Amino acid sequence: MPPLKLPLPPLKTQTHIPHMPHYPPLQPLLRSITQSLKKTPTKNMSSVNLKPNTTTTKPQLKGIVFDMDGTLTVPVIDFQAMYKSVLGEDEYVRIKKSSPSGIDILHLIENWAPDKQLKAYEIIADYEQQGMDRLQIMPGAAELCGFLNSRNIRRGLITRNVKLAVDLFHERFGMSFSPALSREFRPFKPDPGPLLHICSTWGVEPNEVMMIGDSLKDDVACGKRAGAFACLLDETGRYDSPEYANVEHKPDYKVSSLAQVQSLLEADFDLTP
Numbered sequence: 001m002p003p004l005k006l007p008l009p010p011l012k013t014q015t016h017i018p019h020m021p022h023y024p025p026l027q028p029l030l031r032s033i034t035q036s037l038k039k040t041p042t043k044n045m046s047s048v049n050l051k052p053n054t055t056t057t058k059p060q061l062k063g064i065v066f067d068m069d070g071t072l073t074v075p076v077i078d079f080q081a082m083y084k085s086v087l088g089e090d091e092y093v094r095i096k097k098s099s100p101s102g103i104d105i106l107h108l109i110e111n112w113a114p115d116k117q118l119k120a121y122e123i124i125a126d127y128e129q130q131g132m133d134r135l136q137i138m139p140g141a142a143e144l145c146g147f148l149n150s151r152n153i154r155r156g157l158i159t160r161n162v163k164l165a166v167d168l169f170h171e172r173f174g175m176s177f178s179p180a181l182s183r184e185f186r187p188f189k190p191d192p193g194p195l196l197h198i199c200s201t202w203g204v205e206p207n208e209v210m211m212i213g214d215s216l217k218d219d220v221a222c223g224k225r226a227g228a229f230a231c232l233l234d235e236t237g238r239y240d241s242p243e244y245a246n247v248e249h250k251p252d253y254k255v256s257s258l259a260q261v262q263s264l265l266e267a268d269f270d271l272t273p
């Protein structure tokens, strides 16, 4: 007896699966993964320096946010001298001991009495004026920005300096950073607020952005707290010191010059717009 041929049911696309479990929406899930990754201790900084990515899919990078003083410009502000003159020698020594990753002068003076606070701002403004007078563009900054232009990667800026200094920098540098947030934008670094503000202005996720700066306590902390990649510019190797070994927020990358950033981006990230 020949096998019985049953007509095949027509193929159809399944649009509804009964009893399908309800999965949580993807974005909050990704956010919670980012949160838990942030709690994972990072590898030794020197071991991640320029290490090529061995995974097949590279994370997309859509924007870079730079710190200004000491990152896009050559460091000329003597911050330790500024802190000593604002706080006085004894208070400076006391606070320095309790804050191993650095002093947050703007937060410290925020709740001072108005006259004392005014005096502190005058001292800070003097140091910042000296910085403006001697402003120099960091070697490698123009080349890096040219590379980012060629790949259509966005450029933003976050500084704890004043808007006047950012305007002067833009005038001298001849390339613009947008948004460029100065300390008139509250809250300032190391709060992740300014970086999250830039991400939402750009319409990108924080994990598609890298924060680059020369301060572990401000730039790296701001970047990691926002859920972005963080790259520490450490020209002199000062952060190799054991006093920084146990800081809460560690960078994903460490470079000793801006010239190293391009190869890092090309090796570890998908730069297609």
Ligand SMILES: [Mg+2]
Residues within 6 Å of the ligand: 067, 068, 069, 070, 071, 213, 214, 215
């Ligand atoms: Mg800086």
